[in-house]
Amino acid sequence: MEKKLPTIKEIAQRLSISISTVSRALHDHPSIGLRTRLAVKKMAAELNYEPNQTAIFFKQRKTFTIGVILPNLREEFFSSAINGIEAIALPNNYIVLIGQSHDDIENEKKILETMKKHRVDGILASISKNTTQFDHFEQMKSYDIPVVFFDRVPDVPDVHSVSCNLYHSSVEAVEFLIGKGHKIIGYMQGPPTLGIKNERLAGYYEALKKHKLPVDESLIVSTDLSTQSTEAALDLLLSKKKKPTAVLVFNDYVALDAIHYARQKKLRIDKDISFVSYANVSVTRYLDYPPIASVEQFPYDQGARATELLFKLLDSKTNRQEFPYENVVLKSELIVH
Template sequence: MEKKVPTIKEIARKLNISVSTVSRALHDHPSIGLRTKTAVKNMAAALNYEPNQTAIFFKKGKTFTLGIVLPNLAEEFFSAVINGIEQVSMQNNYIALVGQSHDSLETEKKIVETMKNHRVDGILASISKNTTEIDHFRQMNKYGIPVVFFDRVPDVADIHSVSCNLYDSSVEAVEYLINLGHRRIGYLQGPPTLSIKNERLDGYRDAHKKHQLPLDESLIVHSDLSTEGTQAAFDQLMSLENRPTAILAFNDYVALDAIRYARQKKLRINKDISFVSYANLPVTRYVDFPPLASVEQFPFEQGARATELLFKLINQKSSGQEMPYENVVLQGKLVLH
């Protein structure tokens, strides 16, 4: 056991040739003769030689490793994103380090730091809901590590990003409820930090304008995304003198929490109160009363596109050119259940 791993040197010694010849032979360099080449390859096979990647990483200054920073793996949305990332990175023979911020800025910083130390070739990040500044990501610039943000994207222009535009689908979602006859539609929003670039709210507002429905600000409430927060927000809506008959929820989890809570309160789903939400997660398939519709945000595609963009940046870097900031925007899509 622990038999020391064979190296290029050993092959060279056994064959009485130089290491450079061995190296080139293994890489099919043109200036190595066929005879030597096959001899080397045979010997390599016989010894069960495997190149020492850490040496190569070191020598080449690349690690063929990507870093993924995201809030929480347990959310189906993010594990779907990872599948997208995985697909593209595997094609490129890259592998990924994963770090969860658990929505803590401190943890996020620590993860980014660790990834920098591990000299990842690039970073894919979805920021935590408490990320108020992105200096720790900007730092990566100095180390030549490109960063691509996805989904939860900071609202600034000088970054690379892939995200999902929810404006149109928000309009569509509200119109869908209006067409069902709803006139009082609540909006159960997420925390302010996640609502800076508030496409959902803009869509909500504009759909009202478009259909000449009055806009009642008391119909817009916040949840911190915890179950309790959502329940409090729901109570707030239900205590209005003029209750909403439908609710647009920040995401499926919020909708599910609200629906469960509403049922505890003996409200009849889809009669007393209807729901539409965002994310279109598989988990909604298991419940009796899922939201009527949900806006698909294409996690897999976001992951795949972000990774493609990242690879473009990585390759561009080695070719020395500068790339303009690229912001890929996928269009969300309302899916009826």
């Protein structure tokens, strides 16, 4: 037979005192004498008694857990963001529950529903590449579960968010390539759903305009972030009569696929074609052919700042629905390799 866990009632019966006296003694209530408190705690230790956390959480109206929904922990960017989140959460006695959407909105919805059922106190989210509707996040308001978005932030009003400004670093990235002598520069963007604000593209346009270089829309291609889609996008660029000698790419992972494919096509990296990308993941420094520069988006800081904002909402004494929406924007930085 399964052994039952000891209860406050059992402690009370063994000591011939009331349940309320045991409860107060375990919580060091000043109305309970020292001798009784010591006796209760000794008996609790002998019985291996553990407090009913569910009852405690119910009384406190907190579970001391926060949920994090992100595309894929395999990416160094998001694992670094988790480190930033835990750096703030753990010292505040909060546990972090992590769910990966794998860039699928249906997975995202299921994870969010599960976290709601587990009564997490708040949610941190980086949306999937095909998330275009946000009703599932909006519904959290009715359960008084605050949501803070980070990195992949929906371009809609009335959300709390932490992100990185990519416009100025995109201008800088294209100017860096122009400074290297490149005049035909392609741009490989991500899925349209992740480019609503499209600061990368806006910066690309601005840099070309600033240096009086023509904008050729045929040099702007898209990838759904898969290897096959990236290869098809590069094929499209290489099919142009005036082939680009450099490409600004959505992120480092896409750039690595593009570089690998370019080498299969017998192109010499940084001679026939060069790549600049985003994310600045550490693994690129160990490669023979990394992007020549990458935009640092500070995922650790994004995660930490998003968690701080979430705790600000959780600690707020005012109605969370009336709390002014905050959009924290960090400054990105072009790192030359």
